[in-house]
Amino acid sequence: MIDAYTAADVRAAEEPLLAAERGFHGGLMHRAATALAGVVREELRARGVRVAGSSVVALVGRGNNGGDALFALAALAQRGAAAVAVALGPVHEAGVGALRAAGGRVLAVGDDAPGEPVWVGDAVAEAFAADVLMDGLLGIGARGGLREPAAGLVELLTGLLDEAGTGGPTVIAVDVPSGIGVDDGALPGPVLPADRTVSFGVAKPGLLLPPAAHLAGQPTVVDLGLTPMLAVHGASPAVRRPEAADVAALWPVPGETDHKYSRGVLGVLAGSVGYPGAAVLCVAGAQGAGTGMVRYLGPDPVARAVLAAHPEVVVGDGRVQAWVIGPGLTDDRWGVAGERVAAALREGHPVVVDAGALGVLPGSAEGAVLVPHAGELATLLQGRGVDVDRDAVQAEPLRWAREAHDRTGAVVLLKGAVTLVVGAGTVWTAADGTGWLATAGAGDVLAGVLGALLAGLAARAPGERLDEDTVAAAAAVAASVHGRAAVHASGGGPVTASAVAAAVPRTLANLLG
Ligand SMILES: NC(=O)C1=CN([C@@H]2O[C@H](COP(=O)(O)OP(=O)(O)OC[C@H]3O[C@@H](n4cnc5c(N)ncnc54)[C@H](O)[C@@H]3O)[C@@H](O)[C@H]2O)[C@@H](O)CC1
Ligand SMILES: [K+]
Structure with missing residues (x-):
């Protein structure tokens, strides 16, 4: 560290x-x-x-x-x-x-x-x-x-x-x-x-x-x-910034008696007919990070695309330990997304909230992790009456991420070349990526990796809410793994979001080995 x-x-x-x-x-x-x-x-x-x-x-x-x-x-x-x-x-x-x-x-x-x-x-x-x-x-x-x-x-x-x-x-x-x-x-x-x-x-x-x-x-x-x-x-x-040993210390490694439910089930509400890839990539990130099971909720054509890429996914509602809600959702689904975020928070499940779902948060989103980029953070704050734009967020990211935390109660992971995670306590950062990671779909993969990690941690403590500092540390650790996977996949050259997701298992094997 x-x-x-x-x-x-x-x-x-x-x-x-x-x-x-x-x-x-x-x-x-x-x-x-x-x-x-x-x-x-x-x-x-x-x-x-x-x-x-x-x-x-x-x-x-x-x-x-x-x-x-x-x-x-x-x-x-x-x-x-x-x-x-x-x-x-x-x-x-x-x-x-x-x-x-x-x-x-x-x-x-x-x-x-x-x-x-x-x-x-x-x-x-x-x-x-x-x-x-x-x-x-x-x-x-x-x-x-x-x-x-x-x-x-x-x-x-x-x-x-x-x-x-x-x-x-x-x-x-x-x-x-x-x-x-x-x-x-x-x-x-x-x-x-x-x-x-x-x-x-x-x-x-x-x-x-x-x-x-x-x-x-x-x-x-x-x-x-x-x-x-x-x-x-x-x-x-x-x-704080986690290093390799800190990733290994936090990452849940399955024991001999574990089964898919004890390893954590992640619910993914993502993707739309216009943006089916967001769902596929988010699920790829979650699978790569080793979740016990993914339950996918979304329109049929998207569910078919998800199953084609990941036949192990279960389509439909059911018990989960954590959620990812938002990647690739179009506005016709924001209402459903908002209700699902609120329900998950009431039930005490950690929720990763991304993209369109950032605009439909309940008044208090304590227990959620918001994963905006600078532009989305500015929009979220504007929606809560704050006069700020993307450039201002980029000039003072800590200030505005903290403002978003204070106004929503959620942990805020602000994406960027240096990722910032702000909760009530220590601020966390991660900077293990490469410039090549700035590519379409990379954020969907990160949401999946983080969701899988939170599901795994929540499954270890059934009936308990994860405390905020653990959630913030997990967010920084997920960003670190995502960045390291991008470096593996890139080898110094261009990289796609799919390749980043595919490199996550290898990256974790190196870190945990
Ligand atoms: N005291 C020691 O023996 C140790 C000091 N350390 C070094 O000492 C540094 C801190 O030393 P100082 O407390 O002297 O502080 P600085 O070396 O940062 O200098 C501060 C001085 O610069 C002036 N100043 C402040 N803001 C200015 C500005 N914007 N433009 C121009 N001048 C400005 C002030 O008059 C002040 O006297 C540490 O950063 C570290 O490098 C470390 O080596 C550890 C041990
Ligand atoms: K200096």
Whole structure:
């Protein structure tokens, strides 16, 4: 599990350690900088460049984030790298001293920065020509986005990096990409996109939350010994992302005495004469995820298509442990869908609600998991009197997913390259897919996978309602499996929703094996 804690929790955990350090050389900043320098060396190796003779540049801001970057540069200079700090104001004095003592250079952008004064264009050129570029402008002490002159410099560099494609330096963000909303993943101003973020102690929410997560690259968490202090403070993770072991831990694996009913029966109310494929794909996702049985409800021609693809499906009503309601329904069926959602919730069954059925939710949909994309979330909120559109949802997905949770009582899984799951407690994310997964029908498969997982979990606890955090965790785990299946099916190339569903059993076998 990647667990992310808010800046305030990290500070509260750090403070007693920093106070107790009293200038001890091997303290937190030394550890952070040593680990950071180690990651830079890894990235140099990955580029086929030796440390001695390499070029490493850091953009350095006024706080301890800049201090980390300066000490890491000093460590690299000691190993023979040409290490250059671009200071954008007054910076960590001891860090500058260490860098200079190790033979590194300091360039100054702005009157109040130490070092050789340079024109911003020259600083950009120096940074762009490096093998590795560290972003140490702002860390967890950031208030709002980058200000000038850092903002302008980052905009120029981002433009150059965009044009360069895969050329240009490997960018490593120090703790967080500078200028992101550390706790909410917002982007209040320009941010340098990183290939990798080295986060100290624990991950920060902004590394896992869209839109900032898209600029953080691969997160690497360096253990600084903070975890016991976080526990002492009673801090709990603000955002979590399941990893392979967490998928395996939650996924219900059949035992010797299990039968189809004890493994979970999923009801699927999906598909229409206009969109029969949505039903077929949803059922394919559920079957791939290993549900005990699927009961399908829908128009005859669609039922025939479902049976043709999946002869093991039972058509018609009956006992189920969970529902998927909505994929591919046309408006003539929304009324039926709304009644079925309300009935399932009354009976205490988890319900995955998608597409058209999102518009016919009961006043309180507690117990449901809504699985909209950004446009559907905007429509759902508009229907409840909120003035918001798709672009606003994409700019602040956490805010609007939370708004939808607050207004409906349901767990909200907001689909995207980074999937967000918001319930009353911890926020969950998943980001295991590929860009190729943005294809028609992929959402129907996800609904089926999640429905199957919820049916399996509900079958394990007969007569009990699944608690909200379990449902939210299941939603993130299903999104992770769906993304991983897409990666398997894709092999780096295009992928269809059918191929994603077909890859789910293999993906689960790898995860559970
Ligand atoms: N204190 C330590 O020894 C440790 C610090 N760590 C590092 O320290 C960082 C936190 O250090 P700080 O608390 O100094 O915070 P930052 O390094 O994030 O810097 C905050 C400073 O920048 C200024 N600032 C805030 N918002 C700004 C904005 N939008 N534009 C321009 N300037 C702005 C403020 O004046 C503040 O002094 C962490 O992110 C991490 O990198 C970690 O290495 C762990 C140990
Ligand atoms: K940073």
